Amino acid sequence: MIRWLSAAIDGQDRGRLEEAFRWLYTFVRPQSKAIIGLMLLSVCSSALVLLQPWLTKLLIDEGLLAKDYGMLVTMAITMIFVGIFSTGLSGVSRYLHTRLSGRILFALREHLYEHLQTLSPQFYGGRRIGDILSRLDGDVSQIQRFAVDSMFSALSSVLGLAGAFALLITLSWKLSLLVLVLIPLEVLWLRWMRRKVERQARIIRERSADLSSFLVETLPAMKFIQAVSQEKRESGKLHNLSNHYLTDLLKLQVTEFFTQAVPGTLTSLTRATAFLIGGYWVIEGQWQLGSLIAFSTYLGMATGPVQSLLGLYVAIQRMSVSLDRVMDLRRAEPDITAPDTPAILPDDMQGELQFDRVCFRYQDRDAAILDHASVIMPAGGTIALTGPSGVGKSTVIDLLMRYYDPQQGRILIDGINLKQLAPMELRKRVALVSQDITMFRGTLMENIRYASPVATDAEVLAASDEARLSDLIASLPLGLETPLGERGSQLSGGQKQRVAIARAILQKPIILILDEATSAVDEATETEVIANVNRIFSGKTRILISHRASTLSGVDLRIELKDGQLVVENSVSEVELNGIN
Numbered sequence: 091m092i093r094w095l096s097a098a099i100d101g102q103d104r105g106r107l108e109e110a111f112r113w114l115y116t117f118v119r120p121q122s123k124a125i126i127g128l129m130l131l132s133v134c135s136s137a138l139v140l141l142q143p144w145l146t147k148l149l150i151d152e153g154l155l156a157k158d159y160g161m162l163v164t165m166a167i168t169m170i171f172v173g174i175f176s177t178g179l180s181g182v183s184r185y186l187h188t189r190l191s192g193r194i195l196f197a198l199r200e201h202l203y204e205h206l207q208t209l210s211p212q213f214y215g216g217r218r219i220g221d222i223l224s225r226l227d228g229d230v231s232q233i234q235r236f237a238v239d240s241m242f243s244a245l246s247s248v249l250g251l252a253g254a255f256a257l258l259i260t261l262s263w264k265l266s267l268l269v270l271v272l273i274p275l276e277v278l279w280l281r282w283m284r285r286k287v288e289r290q291a292r293i294i295r296e297r298s299a300d301l302s303s304f305l306v307e308t309l310p311a312m313k314f315i316q317a318v319s320q321e322k323r324e325s326g327k328l329h330n331l332s333n334h335y336l337t338d339l340l341k342l343q344v345t346e347f348f349t350q351a352v353p354g355t356l357t358s359l360t361r362a363t364a365f366l367i368g369g370y371w372v373i374e375g376q377w378q379l380g381s382l383i384a385f386s387t388y389l390g391m392a393t394g395p396v397q398s399l400l401g402l403y404v405a406i407q408r409m410s411v412s413l414d415r416v417m418d419l420r421r422a423e424p425d426i427t428a429p430d431t432p433a434i435l436p437d438d439m440q441g442e443l444q445f446d447r448v449c450f451r452y453q454d455r456d457a458a459i460l461d462h463a464s465v466i467m468p469a470g471g472t473i474a475l476t477g478p479s480g481v482g483k484s485t486v487i488d489l490l491m492r493y494y495d496p497q498q499g500r501i502l503i504d505g506i507n508l509k510q511l512a513p514m515e516l517r518k519r520v521a522l523v524s525q526d527i528t529m530f531r532g533t534l535m536e537n538i539r540y541a542s543p544v545a546t547d548a549e550v551l552a553a554s555d556e557a558r559l560s561d562l563i564a565s566l567p568l569g570l571e572t573p574l575g576e577r578g579s580q581l582s583g584g585q586k587q588r589v590a591i592a593r594a595i596l597q598k599p600i601i602l603i604l605d606e607a608t609s610a611v612d613e614a615t616e617t618e619v620i621a622n623v624n625r626i627f628s629g630k631t632r633i634l635i636s637h638r639a640s641t642l643s644g645v646d647l648r649i650e651l652k653d654g655q656l657v658v659e660n661s662v663s664e665v666e667l668n669g670i671n
């Protein structure tokens with residue numbers, strides 16, 4: 091099956107496609123019971139559909155023309171029951187179909203989302219979020235439509251075609267030869283058209299991704315766009331994107347129209363020919379009227395499935411484009427993985443950090459951020475990391491959080507190489523408060539509790555108190571239960587910072603990092619925040635990054651990042667450090 095599907099698709103690497111289909115099959119296989127159930131329902135539905143014209147034939151030939159009232163009534167009653175049963179059956183199968191379809195769709199999307207959670211900032215830096223969104227949404231739906239809808243329509247088409255063809259031969263084998271001429275012509279046409287459809291479907295998916303990317307980028311930036319009066323320019327961009335999309339959509343529509351219209355016209359011609367020949371036979375008394383009507387109906391029933399089976403070719407081309415786009419996400423490998431047997435950090439860890447001849451440079455960048463840099467950040471100390479803008483301070487923090495691994499050298503926490511740790515295990519012990527604080531739609535309580543979902547209400551309240559959030563909570567209409575709006579838009583910079591500190595308190599970290607955390611507030615607030623942090627997190631290793639001299643005064647150790655080296659600028663005496671420890 092997988093080989094057959096791969097062979098039906100043009101223009102793509104066969105091996106890659108087989109791999110993609112095998113992956114897709116892992117989501118279909120768990121639903122095999124539901125699929126078998128639906129297949130049985132499909133068989134029943136197809137049989138009922140095929141039964142209807144035969145009942146009409148009996149009604150006309152054995153009832154009307156033979157003037158048999160008993161037969162007339164029996165057929166009419168049978169038709170009513172068959173109709174009711176068909177309707178019930180189609181309702182049940184539509185329900186089961188939606189359930190199956192939804193399960194596969196959501197399993198696919200959830201799997202991809204979990205995979206995306208393992209990818210590093212490098213991956214997200216190189217991608218447009220709108221494009222990822224479009225792959226997760228439009229492309230995944232396209233695949234699911236194929237995996238479920240097209241497959242079932244193919245099954246009922248095969249059943250319909252086989253049944254209708256058998257009944258056509260039963261009614262008249264000579265007229266049935268017409269179908270044998272029609273089918274090869276339709277097949278040839280669709281084979282010719284499918285490459286065009288595939289190419290245009292890819293363009294449409296890319297246009298849709300462009301549109302999503304545009305909206306994802308500009309909507310959150312609306313305040314800035316208004317501030318610099320560039321509304322018209324952005325509307326113009328949207329207009330251009332929409333125009334391109336529409337033009338390509340119309341091209342695809344025209345191509346799809348001709349792809350379907352030619353077989354449709356051939357079918358009409360065949361039907362007309364069947365009526366001409368069959369009609370002549372009826373007039374000559376060689377055939378019955380009921381048989382001619384049933385034949386014409388079965389002809390439609392036979393050519394319909396042929397078209398939808400050949401339309402499957404078109405669906406496969408469209409789906410293969412989406413599958414390739416989704417697999418592109420799936421194939422992105424996480425840069426950071428947990429070792430097979432990760433080391434466990436002890437509960438009584440100290441929080442000493444050591445850089446041991448660490449080298450790191452970003453891909454495609456010449457300059458090294460760290461070039462055999464070595465330093466020890468003592469446990470329990472306050473360490474300032476300084477250096478001019480763009481030198482790599484945030485990158486050092488990313489290395490500490492294991493968003494990246496060094497290309498050479500080791501980073502050790504209490505003597506354990508970070509590479510030996512599962513990233514999650516490490517990040518639980520390190521709290522990061524940065525300038526850019528992530529807030530989610532939800533209440534203040536939910537936002538504070540985000541990193542420690544098991545924290546009790548009392549713990550959240552105590553942490554809020556320590557982070558000096560009490561005044562804010564008292565001023566909010568619903569206190570901690572007040573919704574904060576999209577991305578915490580109702581809070582000031584300083585208030586968000588306190589939320590971040592409350593989060594860090596709940597996390598109970600061994601190491602606390604403040605990366606430009608206080609740059610959004612005035613110096614007085616900053617002094618208060620730093621004093622709070624020192625009070626709350628005393629005894630923990632604290633790393634501060636700031637451009638302000640006032641933030642960095644009174645630290646135990648100053649490390650400057652310079653020419654790829656971590657240079658200790660001033661150090662407190664051994665005695666004092668021992669005192670900290």
Ligand SMILES: Nc1ncnc2c1ncn2[C@@H]1O[C@H](COP(=O)(O)OP(=O)(O)OP(=O)(O)O)[C@@H](O)[C@H]1O
Pocket residue numbers: 211212215452453455459477478479480481482483484485486
């Ligand atoms: N994902 C990335 N890929 C490639 N280069 C990057 C990436 N992230 C940062 N850089 C580059 O690495 C260098 C260091 O960036 P980083 O943000 O670590 O500096 P910084 O010292 O924290 O700067 P600032 O003080 O302005 O915040 C910069 O030149 C930046 O352009």
